[in-house]
Amino acid sequence: MLKPFVIHEPRTPQQASELLNEYGWDATVYAGGTELLVVMKEGLASYAHLINIKTISDIHTIHLTDNDAALRIGAAVTHRAIETSSMIAAHAPLLIEMERSLANVRVRTMGTLAGNLCFAEPHSDPAAVCMAWPGASFELTSTDGVRQVLPDEFFIDLFMTARQENEIMTAIHLPLLPPGMGSAYHKFVLLERPSVSVAAFVSVAGTTIKSAHIAVGSVGPVPYRATAAENMLLGQTPGDEPYRAAAEAAASAADPVGDLYGSVEYKRQLIRVLTRQALQQASERAMGVERL
Amino acid sequence: MLNQKYGVGEKAPRVDGPSKVTGEAKFTADIRLANMLEARVLRSPFPHARIRSIDTSQAEALDGVVAILTGTDLSDIDPYFGHAVRDRPIVAIDAARFAGDPVAVVAAESAHIAAEALELIQIDYEELPAVTTIEAALADGAVRVHDTDALRLGLFHGLGDFKPHDNICYEHHMTRGDVEAVFAEADAIVEGEFRFPAVYQYALETHAATAIWHGADQLEMWANCQHPYLVRAELADMFDLPKANVRLHVPFIGGGFGSKSYTRMEPIAAAMARKAGRPVRVVNSVTESMWTSRRHNMICRMRTAARADGTLLARTAEMWLDTGAYADNGPRVVATAADAAPGPYRWTAYQIDAYGVYTHRSPSGSYRAFGATHLEWIGESQVDQVARKLGMDPLEIRVKNLLKPGEAVRTPGKPMDADLIGDIRKVAEGLEWDKPRPPGVGRGMGIGLLAAGSRPVSTAFARLESEGTVTVMVSTSELGQGARTAMSQIVSQELSIPLSQIRVPDGDTMVTPYDRSTGASRSTTLAGGAVHLAALDLKDQLIAIAASKWQVAGSDIILRDGRAWVGDQSATLSELLFYHFGFSGGELFGRGIVRPEQGQGTYAAGPVFWEVCVGGVEVEVDEETGRIHLRKIVSVADVGTAVNPAMIKGQEMGGAAQGLGNAIFEEMVFSDGQLLNGTMADYRVPKMDDIADEFVSYIVQNEDGPGPYGLKGVGEGILAAMPAAIVNALADIGIHLNELPATPERVWRAIQQSKNV
């Protein structure tokens, strides 16, 4: 049951940060509320002050930055806005694929991408995708200034990020994929959230794999990069055999625990299957007309 | 649309549809009484603990807390309930017997305050050893869940005399012939051990109850209970009141599926309101409702024997059903499971031994198609196994062995009253059984029986007011099954008036007359039977009035389009009443009583009817992940006569979806007695995408039911058939399972295993 609280409506990220400084542990950032309010209703956390960042004006848009080389997604942008954005469709269609299968339309209509990342739920779809996304970074703003943090540094543990108490995430930066790079995101969902998910970005030049980024989500406290698998693929010719070998490497790099989502053995199997499928699709996209 | 007449057999729109889609419809938790308090329940964190002491002083001191109920407040009433075994106190008295067992209740000015107060109650528990699995409860020297010598039987067990002992709450045995001799001569024998999971009924609306006392001896309640008259009787007994002093209202119910059978939160609300001296409402969370009622998990060992020509000869089954800490409807579930074990076949011999086991887990009760759902998949998978051994077709072996109409099912009892062979052939037709299966696609079918109807006692009034409006007074609870629509159609049929002129109000034990229960697929057959008789009674009276008005014989009068006719003269019902009473007032009452007749009567031998549990599926499986994809579901509703084909199809689809859930998704996971997946994020029910690419639904109308127009109930059968059909379809592609649910991981493991063999 929700306990009473005060909502603050800052106009700028700095004002939001000031409020966080002022109320300390008694305050938290409130975006769509799809996680926060549930946690508060369940009595797992209680805050007397909610800092509603939706009233901050310039974090509601999606636009190109860095000379049109990257997308900037404002922190107040909802999943649904991403899913239906023509800008995203043109420049980062993988995100649309991801969003379409995330939660349900009610949650997507209220919930934000930034809120998902800041909550750092271990079964997050965006966390896995961002972890693999070449050059992705998160913009954190406070009264102390603005900094960019890489996903790898951002996700520390379950429900724990590198964000300081007085920082708000103001944007997500996603560089556009260079020509010759393809991406894919595969997941296995049985319960509300994924049991295992795999994001892969593969560059192919001619018949050679030039780079591979693979992140495996939902099996540990934070998504992990399957670096051994990535390295194995360099210089290989795209095909079932190298993908199976890489998938095997990604599976053995995992350190899953057995829980309601499945046993250790079964989770490894899912990693194997999904990694192979993601690599397959990403490289097809890298080589084909479809650029995703 | 409701202005039309919708007789029996027509796809009438739901009479409660508009009020439900607009949010007008009132459910129990919508009822707000003046001065009402909100109650919250404190529940035991331990599966088994002695309660040394409870200190409520801090909680009482909290502003807004009005009263706190604990076991010590119950000394002036009989605090134990349980319609089968009186083993359950309103709140724990000496000990808590499952993690989630109510220990104290707070009534406060707001739900908020009540919740906060729960945290301030200090309980000194002495944790005790617990038996949290069937195996542990049956082990030598196991801790006893109850002192069975002290247990009394409940008011409505309906199972003859029995006595719980050890951790066995109830046992049921059925024998025919000399089993071992028949097994010794058999050509093919299959055997196995099977496990069925604990599952939750998952009605959208959780359990809720509101109570107000008028003086010390009048209790009035609103509750979402399926069986108001049984709950009333239990409450009257506990609080030592005449039954007539307990008034129970039943507004719309947001789904029951058995979870709201019998007494649930009503005693807590009543006892709390009594202590607080003010009206009290209690509403469960989803997790609390999961702790309140669930389906029995079960272990079953079965053997089936056949002759080389495919004749089924004998079967043995031993089963242990986990009823949890309290018997609830466990004894009836155990008996029904035993009854379902032989399946709908002609046996030379069988031996069935069924046990209800007390454990320190949350209690289990009724759930749509109980017993049949537990057993059909086991029996039917053995029939398929026999067929595989003998190189027979699964359809052929069934056709050879299924009982024919009139053949004895169990003795004593009602002989077979349905065309099972016709039903299974329909399934085959829907599955295109004769066509070759595409590679990787499995097909399976299942058929079973469910003893349906419970006790055939139902009564109804139909009240015709001067304007020609009929109010049907019947105590069937409307829990989404469409009872009010079906009852209205029966009245519409007999009196020839549109649905807009017919009302079926909420159940109210002071006003709507006795009905045994809303469950066991009985309502349209039995309560509907009473409504039918009440409508006929009204019709007779109207015809007599018309005959007197026109001075003709009653047989010359017909009712059509809302009017009585003789030749081309006609009068509305309202005009007939005006004629009868001499002014625009006065009413007529029709009366309908359904009861078990002696001798050759319709309900002389139980069950009221055999509900046929039949269906089929076509599946394919992703070998790498074990995920099952349903290509097709075929359901056959053998209903005698369809009052409303659209609602029957809805029942079939809903039942199939629930059956699918039981078969491949759902399981309440317990660890040391603690429920691990008590929320909808972790407890997986079927979603729209899971149902099937294609749903083929047949309605069989052989007019062979005991109800009016030859109808019989529907709604449970397909649920029981689904796990059977799915398990058989999986076996058809080489995946053999003896434990449900067939989760992707379990299926994947079975595939790995078959590869290793």
Ligand SMILES: Cc1cc2nc3c(=O)[nH]c(=O)nc-3n(C[C@H](O)[C@H](O)[C@H](O)COP(=O)(O)OP(=O)(O)OC[C@H]3O[C@@H](n4cnc5c(N)ncnc54)[C@H](O)[C@@H]3O)c2cc1C
């Ligand atoms: C039913 C359901 C199903 C779901 N299924 C999925 C799924 O399949 N996959 C998946 O990935 N996710 C899923 N989610 C999670 C969903 O994506 C998140 O709930 C949503 O994105 C959170 O965004 P929000 O704006 O509502 O965050 P809020 O609930 O407002 O905030 C979440 C947390 O982040 C903090 N926060 C929010 N924004 C900022 C910011 N800009 N700066 C700093 N801190 C911030 C808040 O303080 C809070 O701690 C599901 C959620 C629900 C309720």
